[in-house]
Amino acid sequence: MGLRERKKRATRRALQGAAVRLTLERGLEKVTVEEIAAEADVSARTFFNYFATKEDALIGDAPISPDEADREEFIMGGPTGDFSEDLVHLLINSLAGPGDLTAHRAEAAQRKALLDREPQLLPVFLGRLHSAEQGLATAVAQRSGAPEDDFRSQVIAGAAMSVTRHTLKRVPYGDAGDIEAARALFRKAFVNLGEAFGPTD
Template sequence: MSPESAAPELGLRERKKQAARQALGTAALRLALERGLDQVRVEDIANEVGVSPRTFNNYFSSKEEAVCSFIVAQQERIREALRARPASEPLWDAVINAAVIQASRDGAPKREDVRRMRDMLRNAGLFAEMLRAHATVERVLAEAVAERAGSEANPLHARMLAGIVQSAFRISFHTWLSSGSDANFLPTFVNLLREAAAGMPALTAAAAGTTAQRPAAS
């Protein structure tokens, strides 16, 4: 089965729900960056999209969850890019190329947005939601990896690979936030994936050098 045929076709109802969730998440993030998280209410987010607060609550349990939904949305786009890769492509190559495709589609963030996001993460509730979003990402990617690997593949291996991808994403994202750079963090994410696929040669070489310098045990 090819990746294209493995991807489920969403019905109209599901596509509308997906679009509504994305619109609410985008509005929540934009308003939080513009005003500050404490100055944004659920009602404000709902009004931006033209829905009721009750509709908002059908998709998100809090404004913090809505703000952090971009993390899951980012990985869902990488998942779809992975599903579209040629069936003959090796799994690691397909994962990396899917990430490269997504990196090329996402524009670089504004420096001011980076600063504001870093400030917002001092909010304990938002930070907790961000960690929860990163955990969700692993499940999202594991499903796509398992689909591509086929029914004979070990599902634990799919989860392990997804965990590696998720960790690379989390590390590159938080490093970017700490740096204050206005460059896109996705190239760093892609480079970490390439290092992982190659067995982390730089790290293992450094470890080997350290071991070689240690005096032999007497």
């Protein structure tokens, strides 16, 4: 990732963090876009380069979604050619890099507190979750040459999203080891699903 992209990601995360902090302190109705931007040390105009509304900033990048390059690689049959391994690779790369799992879990805990306090944000979050799942289902369908509304692809995507959520709860805290621990747990979870629902004869 280049310097410019790292700076953009840092600004986006700063705005998200500021939005959540201020809303938890004051309540959604008492926080303005201008205050969020000032807290993140940017202009209101910069805020709108990243988010359309303060509600968008509050939900942020949840749930995690793969970037376009990784998604295209998966659709084209890479990087290994093995579907399960490539799906794990796609999901792991969505986490961005070593050390990010700890930050993600801290953000998830904050987001839960936010949704408890401001339940009107729940439809926005659920809509984002649905969009991410549908995007993954479309990628799975495109890889296999199935129709976009393929039921099998949708089931795989739903299971993958659930595996992601449960796996992140079990990864030990740390830095460099986070990603490899998550990768191993993803693999184990998919094997467990295959054992539970695969043919019994």
